[in-house]
Amino acid sequence: MINMFHIYKNYEGAITALTDITLKIDKGDFVFITGASGAGKSTLLKLMFCMDRPTQGQIIIGGKNVSRFAERDIPLLRRKMGFVFQDFKLLNNKTVFDNIALALRITGMDNKDINKRVLKVLAYLGLQHRANFKPLTLSGGEQQRVAIARALAKEPTILLADEPTGNLDPERAMDIIRLFNDINARGTTVVVATHDKALIERFSKKAIHLDKGRIVN
Numbered sequence: 001m002i003n004m005f006h007i008y009k010n011y012e013g014a015i016t017a018l019t020d021i022t023l024k025i026d027k028g029d030f031v032f033i034t035g036a037s038g039a040g041k042s043t044l045l046k047l048m049f050c051m052d053r054p055t056q057g058q059i060i061i062g063g064k065n066v067s068r069f070a071e072r073d074i075p076l077l078r079r080k081m082g083f084v085f086q087d088f089k090l091l092n093n094k095t096v097f098d099n100i101a102l103a104l105r106i107t108g109m110d111n112k113d114i115n116k117r118v119l120k121v122l123a124y125l126g127l128q129h130r131a132n133f134k135p136l137t138l139s140g141g142e143q144q145r146v147a148i149a150r151a152l153a154k155e156p157t158i159l160l161a162d163e164p165t166g167n168l169d170p171e172r173a174m175d176i177i178r179l180f181n182d183i184n185a186r187g188t189t190v191v192v193a194t195h196d197k198a199l200i201e202r203f204s205k206k207a208i209h210l211d212k213g214r215i216v217n
Contacts, residue, residue, distance in 0.1 A: 001027040001158065001189050002048060007057035009043055009213075017043040018213045021057070025191060027157075030184040032200050033193040035210035041193035042086075044210070045160045048191065049083050050074045061158070079107055082151030084161035088143050090135040090150075097122070097131040100150045107154070121149045125179070141172040148179065159183060161192045165199065177203055 007021040018040045025031050033041045046052040047059060050066055059067045066077060090099050097118055104114045122128050125145045135143055144164060151159060161180065165173035177192070177199050184190040194200065200207055209216050 001025055001029070001062065002191075003058075003060040004047075005058045005060075007047065007059065008055045009040075009047065009052070010055045016213055018047075018054075021213075021215060023208055023215065025189065027189055028184070028187060030181065030190045030203075030205045031192070032203075032205055032207040033191060033210065034195065034197070034200055034207055036195060038212075039195075039210040040213040041195075041210055042162050043213075045083070045162050045191065045193050048158075049081060049160055050077060051083075075106075079154060080157045082154055082156035082159045084144075084147050084151050084159070084164050086163040086166055088135070088147040090143060090146060092135050095132050095134060096127060096138075096146050096149075099135065099146060100153050103150050103153055117153050117155075121153045124152070125149050140167050141175070144168065144172075144176060145179075148176075152183065156188060158189045158191070161190070163193055163195070165194065165196060170198070173199060174202065 002025040004021050004023050007018055009018040010016050021044065033044055035041055043052065047054055048061070050069065054067055057067065058065060061077065069077065094102070100118045100121065101114050104117060122131055125148065127142070127145055127149060130138060130142060135146065138146065165176050168176065173196065180190050180192060181203065
């Protein structure tokens with residue numbers, strides 16, 4: 001599903017974010033990417049989502065070498081990928097319903113199918129009663145579920161989440177990981193970046209540990 005071969009990522013100012021990353025994530029896997037702040041977790045997810053390009057190395061997703069993709073090819077790849085951002089990135093001037101629907105409108109889906117898809121994911125996440133609310137009227141946990149709903153509305157084969165529990169209390173954090181576990185059980189490949197060791201210990205999943213941009217055992 002996701003293969004990386006000898007990935008390096010350097011930024012201006014001689015900053016090395018990732019060094020010689022080689023990994024394999026199979027279809028249907030649930031994988032934690034873990035490490036301290038600055039270890040390279042977010043950079044790794046951004047490369048998987050083609051939000052950034054590697055300085056060196058190859059990235060194969062679904063059998064396609066995305067490190068060679070032209071910019072025009074990336075949106076098509078992302079149609080079957082969901083990304084849950086650490087800071088949610090919700091549009092505060094739009095309702096919960098519209099925040100989720102926007103991701104589908106961009107793909108050209110018709111309104112009837114959009115309504116059906118949004119209502120389905122709202123029901124799945126227990127957010128039906130919040131459909132017409134604005135994000136800032138919601139709790140942090142509810143905002144996080146809206147961000148997850150937006151990613152799930154595309155019915156992705158791969159779901160990436162960057163520190164999805166970073167702003168939540170321990171109980172809510174457990175709820176979010178249980179939700180990801182359920183999503184994974186339905187067949188979606190899930191990759192979660194987190195520095196929370198308690199979550200990793202609680203859920204027996206494959207873990208890739210990063211330290212200063214390198215994979216360590």
